[in-house]
Amino acid sequence: MLSVKGLRANVGENEILTGLDLEVGPGEIHAIMGPNGSGKSTFSHVLSGREGYEVTAGSVTFEGQDLLALEPEERAHRGVFLAFQYPVELPGVNNTYFLKAALNSIRKARGESELDAVSFLRLIKEKLKILHLNDSLLKRAVNAGFSGGEKKRNEIFQMALLEPKLAILDETDSGLDIDALRVVADGVNALRSPERSMIVVTHYQRLLDYIEPDRVHVLAKGRIIRSGGKELALELEEKGYGWILEQEQAA
């Protein structure tokens, strides 16, 4: 599904990713954990095609295709979705209108017919039900004046609607209280499917109490230094990152 090999990327003069390898199979959930400044967000951004990062070496292959050669919207058309750490406000742009435009541009790019207003609203209702959300957010402008929890819920709602094959959740748990975290995690779990892989980027183990990963990776200094099952996350929670970094340096 996704294959990242020896990925190196710079921001300006600084090398942030220093040879990152990652293999994600269909339907798998991978957690990427790591201390601040380890390159977690850079990795999410490089995968989704944000400008400002220079890839200097390595490759990212998604369903056999060179992902790095594609524009951000082309990646979205092929099923890559980034749930933002800081969802962006679009004042005056109605949320429903935005979602419909996004979905239809993806459908169009895939050669599918665009949904009319009626079928779209039906689809929205169905997705709201799955996520146990009410429709209050849909009438407002995209993320404008949303609370932190509302923004994150809106991201998950977009994910439900756009049905990506690969979802990257960039610190979706940051800034959420425990109730909001549960709502978001329940949404993510409801969207688990054998056709959908997810990369859950997080600083804390807490989120992984609710979203159970297949694999856990520790990212430090721009590459993955340790991989394991979900028990690795618990170990990190208990001991912090220090011990792995020390072991890594010793090795």
Next chain:
Amino acid sequence: MTSTQAVDDIVRSEYEHGFVTEIESDTLPPGLDEGVVRAISARKGEPEFMTEWRLKAYRHWLTMQTPHWASVHYPPIDFQSISYFSAPKRPEDMPKSLDEIDPALLETYEKLGIPIEEQKALAGIAVDAVFDSVSVATTFRAVLADAGVIFCSISEAVHEHPELIKQYLGSVVPHTDNYYAGLNAAVFSDGTFVYVPKGVRCPMELSTYFRINARNTGQFERTLIIAEAGSYVSYLEGCTAPQRDENQLHAAVVELIAMDDAEIKYSTVQNWYPGDAQGRGGIYNFVTKRGECRGARSKISWTQVETGSAITWKYPSCILRGDDSVGEFYSVAVTKGRQQADTGTKMIHLGRNTSSTIVSKGISAGEGQQTYRGLVRISQRAEGARNHTQCDSLLIGDRCSANTFPYIEVKHPSANLEHEATTSKISDDQLFYCRSRGLTEEDAVSMIVNGFCKEVFNELPMEFAVEAQKLLSISLEGAVG
């Protein structure tokens, strides 16, 4: 000098200029003097009072100076090189086919989905039949006549309703007001006249589009709308399709008068030719628009979407004379390429408990330059006056500019004024967010810009709002990157 002599003089001078004699009776040669003013009036068969009115304006105009305070730059205009009267062009003088028209303009017509015949008309090409608007207009006129609404050209009104013209023309924008208003008063070509009688709610949105003889009203258009007590009228001006015109200088005057409890809603979509990529050949649009809420509880609302013209200089204003009267100004102005706009409004509060709302949305892209200039004046007897001003600028790219000059004069302690202003750029974050959801960059820009303008579009009549949105998207295509 009699007017006949003047015409003769002109015919001769025209010949000196090497004009083709066939059209000598239809077009005045370049230049302006009293003879020309008389000739215009004579050509239109105007009564004596109108000729005198024009001459008075002309004589005053001679003492005036072109305004220089606006933040727009253009070479000095030679007013003696302009021809001040031209009858509608003969087919042989017009471009023969669409091949002779700026391809960029044609591309825009295509995108707006304008039928080919209408494209020709807009581009100033001779068309055999003037599409459906003739029959539509006839039907509309009958409905309006039943309601007692007068809707005709200002030339017709001068003949048919001289008492109304004498009473109201120039009563809101006197010829002494400013240089271009003075010029317009002396030489105005034609325009629209609307009179809504007491208590009548005009049964339809009025639009110049439905006035058969509204085409070729020329560069000095004059509009007068009078709403008697308790009446209501909504007037739409302009058209989303870019209009080409041979005349570079446009100096229109619009006057609105609302009596007790009357309401006038005036919506404009202005899309004059902005010139080619280097800004050549674009229209200079120097307009004076003013409404007077003469009666108590009256309301005047201006809504404008300005996307065209090389240079725009325009401040639709409200004089709030009646107690409890209300003035509104909603504006979206777009400057791109090398367009320049200095636009805004004036809210003059004279009556008690008057209130005004200003919402101005400026969008600059390319090397566009834009200035919001607004005045809110609360007079000594305007007890309890209120104003809310919101003035937002959106910049696209880093070569454009936006300025805001809000002037506030308050002479009554009870006044309540609010002013909000923001300047923002379409951020890379916003673009990336939209693109990561599958939208192209252009769709993203158009969506963000339309969101930015939403408050103003909400004020436009439905069909106009839809067209305006589309127009804005097309105007800003390729503006990013």
